[in-house]
Structure formats: structure tokens, C-alpha cells
Amino acid sequence: MAMKETIIKKLQQATCDKTELNRKVVKWQKSLKEAEKALKDGGKKDSKK
Secondary structure: OOHHHHHHHHHHHHOOOOHHHHHHHHHHHHHHHHHHHHHHOOOOOOOOO
């Protein structure tokens, strides 16, 4: 299991009954996915023409 998934899983387990923290976990998860995508693409942005 990758570090990102481990962190997300542990945060979700720790905050399962706290709705405010759940929202923060979801926000962090989205941010991590965006960062991972940017790193895989080499930081290139989509050029739509």
C-alpha cells in the first residue's frame, strides 16, 4: 500500500465520527490526487486549443 493510501485510510479511521474532520480528509484526498497527477505528468498543463 502506498504512503498516500495509508495516510488517507488512517485519517478516515481516526475521524469517522467527526463530520468536520471528514470534510477536511476529503479535501486533502482531492489535493493529494491532484498533486499525484501533476507529478506523473511532469508538471505539464493541458493545452486545449
